[in-house]
Amino acid sequence: MEDYISPYNKKAKCNFPKNITICDTTLRDGEQTPGVSLNENEKLDIAILLDKLKIPQIEAGFPPVSEKEKKSIKNIVNEGLNSKTITLSRAKKEDIDASLECGVDGTIIFIGTSKIQLGCKKLSQEEVIIKSMDIIDYAKEHGLYVGFSAEDATRTDLNFLKKIYSEAQERKVDRVHIADTVGAITPQGMEYLVKELRKDIKIDINLHCHNDFGMAQQNAISGLLAGANIVETTINGIGERAGNTPLEELVMSLKVLYEIDLGFNTELIKEISETVEMYTKIEIPFNKPIVGKNIFKHESGIHVDGVMKNPFTYEPFSPKIVGQERNLVLGKHSGSKAIKSKLNQFGIKIKENKIPEILKIVKETSENGNIINDNIFKEIVEKYKNI
Ligand SMILES: CC(=O)SCCNC(=O)CCNC(=O)[C@H](O)C(C)(C)COP(=O)(O)OP(=O)(O)OC[C@H]1O[C@@H](n2cnc3c(N)ncnc32)[C@H](O)[C@@H]1OP(=O)(O)O
Numbered sequence: 001m002e003d004y005i006s007p008y009n010k011k012a013k014c015n016f017p018k019n020i021t022i023c024d025t026t027l028r029d030g031e032q033t034p035g036v037s038l039n040e041n042e043k044l045d046i047a048i049l050l051d052k053l054k055i056p057q058i059e060a061g062f063p064p065v066s067e068k069e070k071k072s073i074k075n076i077v078n079e080g081l082n083s084k085t086i087t088l089s090r091a092k093k094e095d096i097d098a099s100l101e102c103g104v105d106g107t108i109i110f111i112g113t114s115k116i117q118l119g120c121k122k123l124s125q126e127e128v129i130i131k132s133m134d135i136i137d138y139a140k141e142h143g144l145y146v147g148f149s150a151e152d153a154t155r156t157d158l159n160f161l162k163k164i165y166s167e168a169q170e171r172k173v174d175r176v177h178i179a180d181t182v183g184a185i186t187p188q189g190m191e192y193l194v195k196e197l198r199k200d201i202k203i204d205i206n207l208h209c210h211n212d213f214g215m216a217q218q219n220a221i222s223g224l225l226a227g228a229n230i231v232e233t234t235i236n237g238i239g240e241r242a243g244n245t246p247l248e249e250l251v252m253s254l255k256v257l258y259e260i261d262l263g264f265n266t267e268l269i270k271e272i273s274e275t276v277e278m279y280t281k282i283e284i285p286f287n288k289p290i291v292g293k294n295i296f297k298h299e300s301g302i303h304v305d306g307v308m309k310n311p312f313t314y315e316p317f318s319p320k321i322v323g324q325e326r327n328l329v330l331g332k333h334s335g336s337k338a339i340k341s342k343l344n345q346f347g348i349k350i351k352e353n354k355i356p357e358i359l360k361i362v363k364e365t366s367e368n369g370n371i372i373n374d375n376i377f378k379e380i381v382e383k384y385k386n387i
């Protein structure tokens with residue numbers, strides 16, 4: 001792997017924690033994408049694929065949403081997956097009861113802690129502490145794995161944040177969440193915040209990063225380097241507004257760029273990405289890192305020539321690793337090697353001196369706004385076959 005990535009990565013000191021893990025929230029925050037509503041079967045299919053991928057924790061849903069939501073969560077629990085199942089809960093006993101009814105392993109209790117959230121909910125800092133600690137105790141007494149999420153943590157007063165997380169730690173929560181609810185922190189801000197919190201917080205720290213400024217993945221990596229050890233992700237990065245840290249981008253950046261292999265079956269990534277695309281009807285952008293249709297597609301002649309000689313000239317890792325395939329296409333930017341390769345692919349014999357003419361037609365066809373698929377290419381070369 002290391003020949004294909006920059007040697008300078010290793011020169012930079014990267015002290016990741018040893019126990020990094022992923023909790024995938026495609027079925028909860030991902031489903032909160034406006035317009036998305038996954039049915040029971042769809043949720044189960046996605047959960048099964050996440051399990052096959054070996055994702056350790058699946059946030060299966062938010063039980064108070066509806067009876068159908070509860071049923072979907074129960075179905076996932078009943079499937080007996082290896083992945084642990086968790087839910088989201090408000091600081092309300094009825095939400096904990098709903099999670100218990102679903103039979104999940106754990107729940108994340110969230111409550112707004114920033115000034116803007118407190119003002120909107122008309123709660124003081126003390127009231128928020130009392131309310132959340134009561135519910136944490138209740139959930140723990142009932143045997144749940146419990147996470148405590150300070151919603152809007154990244155815009156919350158640091159002393160208050162330390163106080164509420166410390167209280168939660170004393171109540172024996174299993175982890176605290178730094179929720180960057182509106183994607184308002186920078187990677188440097190995240191580093192500072194995690195380091196500050198690590199002075200007091202010794203349990204797992206989970207990062208829930210939103211992508212409003214395209215920083216979700218960087219913020220997650222920065223938080224891990226500063227001492228957090230769990231990241232919440234979604235397939236294709238779906239979720240509220242600009243979405244969450246994309247599972248595929250984080251896992252592959254850790255695996256390829258930082259050489260931290262979390263042991264996932266990454267060759268299933270493309271399949272799960274397409275499944276989520278199909279069920280949510282949220283189309284994957286063609287240039288979406290890792291899973292986009294263009295990620296291993298090459299048209300430019302110099303690139304096609306290079307890739308045919310050695311794929312790593314223009315690819316940082318092999319498409320197979322994520323279940324993708326390499327695709328060489330023809331167009332305005334093609335060169336003669338691409339034409340020859342296509343002719344070889346179809347077993348068509350053409351005289352060498354005709355290649356420049358064919359290339360010229362390919363370029364003109366593309367410049368006239370046409371996609372050159374295999375059939376159009378075969379039509380173009382037809383008349384040269386017997387010359
Ligand atoms: C940052 C996040 O992603 S948080 C998760 C967001 N996800 C969702 O909202 C999931 C979909 N939501 C729903 O189906 C509905 O909103 C429900 C079923 C959860 C609640 O519906 P309703 O009871 O009708 O309440 P509604 O949505 O109108 O308002 C939210 C209520 O929850 C309260 N609330 C919000 N967060 C919390 C919390 N962490 N703990 C306790 N109460 C909370 C609000 O103050 C408000 O209460 P109010 O009615 O006393 O003013």
Ligand SMILES: O=C(O)CCC(=O)C(=O)O
Nearest residue numbers: 149151152177179181208
């Ligand atoms: O931290 C979490 O897992 C829940 C909070 C959340 O979804 C958010 O603040 O965006």
